[in-house]
Amino acid sequence: MTSPTTRVACHTSAPRVGDLAGNCDRSVQAVRDAAAAGADLVVLPELVTSGYVFASVEEAAGVAIGPDHDVFTRWAQAAGDAVVVGGFCERGPDGELFNSAAVVDRTGVRAVYRKVHLWDEEKRFFVAGDALPPVLDTGFGRLAPLVCYDLEFPELTRHVALAGAEVLAVPTNWPLVPRPDGERPPEVVIAMATARVNRVVVVCCDRTGTERGQRWTAGTTVVGADGWPVAADDREGLLVADVDVAAARDKRLTARAHLVGDRRTDLY
Amino acid sequence: MTSPTTRVACHTSAPRVGDLAGNCDRSVQAVRDAAAAGADLVVLPELVTSGYVFASVEEAAGVAIGPDHDVFTRWAQAAGDAVVVGGFCERGPDGELFNSAAVVDRTGVRAVYRKVHLWDEEKRFFVAGDALPPVLDTGFGRLAPLVCYDLEFPELTRHVALAGAEVLAVPTNWPLVPRPDGERPPEVVIAMATARVNRVVVVCCDRTGTERGQRWTAGTTVVGADGWPVAADDREGLLVADVDVAAARDKRLTARAHLVGDRRTDLY
Numbered sequence: 001m002t003s004p005t006t007r008v009a010c011h012t013s014a015p016r017v018g019d020l021a022g023n024c025d026r027s028v029q030a031v032r033d034a035a036a037a038g039a040d041l042v043v044l045p046e047l048v049t050s051g052y053v054f055a056s057v058e059e060a061a062g063v064a065i066g067p068d069h070d071v072f073t074r075w076a077q078a079a080g081d082a083v084v085v086g087g088f089c090e091r092g093p094d095g096e097l098f099n100s101a102a103v104v105d106r107t108g109v110r111a112v113y114r115k116v117h118l119w120d121e122e123k124r125f126f127v128a129g130d131a132l133p134p135v136l137d138t139g140f141g142r143l144a145p146l147v148c149y150d151l152e153f154p155e156l157t158r159h160v161a162l163a164g165a166e167v168l169a170v171p172t173n174w175p176l177v178p179r180p181d182g183e184r185p186p187e188v189v190i191a192m193a194t195a196r197v198n199r200v201v202v203v204c205c206d207r208t209g210t211e212r213g214q215r216w217t218a219g220t221t222v223v224g225a226d227g228w229p230v231a232a233d234d235r236e237g238l239l240v241a242d243v244d245v246a247a248a249r250d251k252r253l254t255a256r257a258h259l260v261g262d263r264r265t266d267l268y
Numbered sequence: 269m270t271s272p273t274t275r276v277a278c279h280t281s282a283p284r285v286g287d288l289a290g291n292c293d294r295s296v297q298a299v300r301d302a303a304a305a306g307a308d309l310v311v312l313p314e315l316v317t318s319g320y321v322f323a324s325v326e327e328a329a330g331v332a333i334g335p336d337h338d339v340f341t342r343w344a345q346a347a348g349d350a351v352v353v354g355g356f357c358e359r360g361p362d363g364e365l366f367n368s369a370a371v372v373d374r375t376g377v378r379a380v381y382r383k384v385h386l387w388d389e390e391k392r393f394f395v396a397g398d399a400l401p402p403v404l405d406t407g408f409g410r411l412a413p414l415v416c417y418d419l420e421f422p423e424l425t426r427h428v429a430l431a432g433a434e435v436l437a438v439p440t441n442w443p444l445v446p447r448p449d450g451e452r453p454p455e456v457v458i459a460m461a462t463a464r465v466n467r468v469v470v471v472c473c474d475r476t477g478t479e480r481g482q483r484w485t486a487g488t489t490v491v492g493a494d495g496w497p498v499a500a501d502d503r504e505g506l507l508v509a510d511v512d513v514a515a516a517r518d519k520r521l522t523a524r525a526h527l528v529g530d531r532r533t534d535l536y
Binding site: 186 | 384386387389391396399400417420421423425426447448451454457458462464465494496521523525527530531532535536
């Protein structure tokens with residue numbers, strides 16, 4: 001079931017806040033394009049169906065959808081053999097809103113993960129999830145969906161790596177922050193270290209554009225299990241990269257060093 | 269007690285394996301030079317008194333010292349107002365060996381920390397420490413000593429940050445590993461992410477040279493609490509940099525985001 005390389009596709013886009021139908025259409029086209037490019041895994045940005053900078057809770061609620069929404073059926077139909085991970089504004093059973101990521105394959109919705117670390121103003125709109133990310137078996141390896149700020153909590157990333165995740169798929173909307181000339185976005189540095197210390201592949205799909213004055217980083221980057229970026233692109237469109245997921249399965253650093261086994265679980 | 273900037277000095281050197289007296293003399297000179305440069309904190313490499321690539325346990329034992337060794341008195345005398353963190357091969361009460369870091373100021377040895385994560389062949393020579401790093405109050409802020417591979421375990425770095433450490437002083441001997449052209453050493457990427465996600469200053473003092481065929485990275489780097497390197501130098505000698513330790517005291521990322529407060533301690 002496992003091929004030596006896994007083709008990952010990230011579609012950097014600029015969702016339009018409030019334009020549910022248009023965003024959905026564009027996300028389906030992105031999945032179709034990624035599948036045509038031979039992707040095993042397609043990652044879309046956070047809140048790709050809804051946009052991010054909501055003016056009010058009512059506006060967010062107006063574009064909130066459930067896992068039974070048509071867009072996920074369309075992702076499933078467009079996915080071919082790929083697994084799709086993309087963010088959406090989820091309406092829960094009692095009308096509460098979550099910042100969620102759906103994991104979809106040709107069979108339909110495999111899982112919905114609700115972001116547990118809400119960033120800044122998201123706390124006005126969303127309820128934080130109450131469960132850590134699932135780890136899902138796929139044709140290319142074990143996958144965990146995260147959302148954006150989650151990546152900055154080593155407690156969470158270590159947890160999913162120890163739970164067997166080999167690939168972290170991370171829909172993001174990274175607000176642009178200052179950085180020194182020539183440096184990668186700080187979130188990418190964190191993704192690189194996360195990959196390295198856990199020996200996992202980290203696939204970050206960011207958004208682009210400016211939304212109600214908020215500039216975005218467009219930091220889409222695929223990081224290999226050795227911690228080095230395989231590909232990055234700050235332009236709107238599809239980024240395709242081949243990664244070695246099998247490398248994530250062997251946690252030995254040397255004959256006598258092991259990044260899991262060397263943990264001092266007697267001390268922490 | 270706290271000045272707006274803290275002057276950090278790292279002395280990258282090439283300790284000679286087995287040459288205890290010579291290594292000690294050179295380390296004292298390094299402390300003296302750092303104090304003359306106005307350092308508040310001096311960091312020396314891992315195992316600076318002994319060298320690293322031991323041929324046998326007997327050879328390591330031959331250069332093992334206790335915290336009462338003269339070299340620490342000499343560091344204290346040379347330190348002026350600075351705090352010194354440097355690695356040494358420690359002989360324990362029953363003759364067992366530890367890969368330790370001493371924290372020394374003008375009053376003498378403040379603490380000895382025994383590396384808890386032993387790297388690779390170190391397991392042949394050393395017993396792992398049985399306590400996480402202490403967090404020490406100093407004139408410039410709260411300091412935790414780590415040793416090398418410890419930095420690659422987010423459990424440990426998060427622990428010391430939550431315990432109040434504002435500066436991580438990390439004597440290292442980083443074996444040279446392959447990296448893509450133009451990239452920093454992977455350990456530095458990890459240090460940068462550690463600094464960023466915990467908002468702590470990370471001061472890594474590495475060694476240089478080649479020792480019994482082992483090439484070293486010479487990756488000495490001072491990382492600010494924002495995660496960006498303030499200074500780095502791969503040459504033998506003193507690297508002096510001014511850092512803002514006060515920045516490590518405020519863990520707010522935005523008005524509504526807080527890197528400690530946003531942790532989901534109900535889930536992990």
